[in-house]
Amino acid sequence: MLNVKQGDAFLFETNKRESILIDTGGKLMQSGIKENHNIAKYHIIPTLKKHRLKTINYIIITHPHIDHMGELSYLITKYKINNIIINTRSFEKNKLKLLIKQCERNHVKLIDFKNIQRFKLGKANISLLDSTINHSEDLNEQSIITYIEYNKIKMLFTGDATINNEQLLLRKYKLPKINILKVGHHGSKTSTSDELLQKIRPTICLVSVGKKNHYHLPNQEIIAKLKRLGAQVFQSSEYGEVTIKLKSKLTINTEINQ
Template identity: 30%
Template sequence: MLIDAGNNEDSSSVKNYISNQGITKLDYVIGTHPHEDHIGGMDYIINSFKIGKIYMPKATANTKTFRDVVSAIKGKGLKVMAPVVGQTFKVGNATATILAPNSSGYEDLNNFSIVIRLTFGSNSFMFDGDVVDVSENEMLSKGLNISADVLKVGHHGSSSSTTQAFLNKVNPKYAVISCGKNNSYGHPHKSTMNKLKSKGIKVYRTDENGTIVATSDGNNITFNTKSGSYNYAGIGSSASSNSSASSGSSKTRNVPVVVPKSSNNSKIVYYTPSGKSYHFDKNCSTLSRSKTILTGTLREVLSSSHNDHCNVCAEGN
């Protein structure tokens, strides 16, 4: 099973890694949601391997990346399966259960993310895609079993994800954060790292540890690298436009949550009253469901609760 395939530029790296494991067929391919950093390499992967079933949420994006994936799927005569919460399927001797999405009318495309809980023996793993607090709260309210030994932290460690209630319910021993070194989003954010630290959860992060491999024998889980730090690069939704993270021995550069060129801070962007993202394009497909669209400068939104920029209309910016 492959969950997501990185950015477009990661295509060959993902393909080579899979090939080096001696894998020629992927029984299951999961595209958690239509953002480029999750499905960018998926068309290349689909064209490079034998594919069993493909799961993607009922969400679209008006981007070349999304169209390329759809074309690759059609080109192989495959059909996309929509996720159904509670559905299970076997991955070898492990069992995968779909836990989200639980709704169909999200404003934030991240909430459409497919969430998979994988169990093997007495071990369990949660793969959260980019879910933010809305989807997390739905899983909690439905009383779904989200406990896990390993949590793949939602949305790259953003402050918009990993609520305290959700983390308490998962109660993992280990957390894995996928984020780029010196990334311009400031991931992972302070609030998320502080929550993980306060619970003594060992953190493995790609910006510090590189490729992370967790191996389970059904009873014990081992990692190929030492755990990383609790350092953070940005402070997320509580950030101001000129704030910076604390200094320390982190291998990640200390940066604000978003680092646009200062000359662009007066640029007009768009957002919704309840949305956490801002948009460069007023006609962005993810805004089409919103009745109320507000405008402001980039400087203003970076000091507000709407400071996660949209991945869809950010592709061209």
């Protein structure tokens, strides 16, 4: 989990330095980020270089809100990216046209998630789960949900998917117990239903959120609910960047020690 303040950016890396970046973060009003502070330049790219990742194999944009894709344009022009996966239905026409042109100029393949619902990256199996609410005007309800299985470790990244999405997800898919959960919508009460938690029983929960944010997130009822399940909860506002080594025994390192 990268520390991008009030936004999302999660990096998955195999032992062969194959990588997936789920969302890019971005500047929101009341995010605690200075107007001239470039998240990609000062946070994402240094992290990629620290991990010696010369190429990002895939960027998955869960949905087109600025706190999830605000740094995408900069990354496309400044870093080698092979593929970008989006839910094209969630994009406005003009925004989609601009993205298509930028990808073409920079030799990046743009893929609709419905056309690549399962793929492998080295020894990792990735599934893009479709729980979109097609009639909804709420972009959160168009979020791509990413399930990754690697070294027998199961991870679920839910973007800003709402309880409505979670209900559809539970109806459509047989979800296993999850080792690592990216908590939906920065720990908002609009996500993380009891039904989902009882099914997946996560052991480690990651909450990407800015300090003293305008939205008063994460909701403390959600945090308490996760802890009652026995999950370890890591908020980027408290721990900064969180790195988990995906071996038989999970090792967790945090930027800020508590």
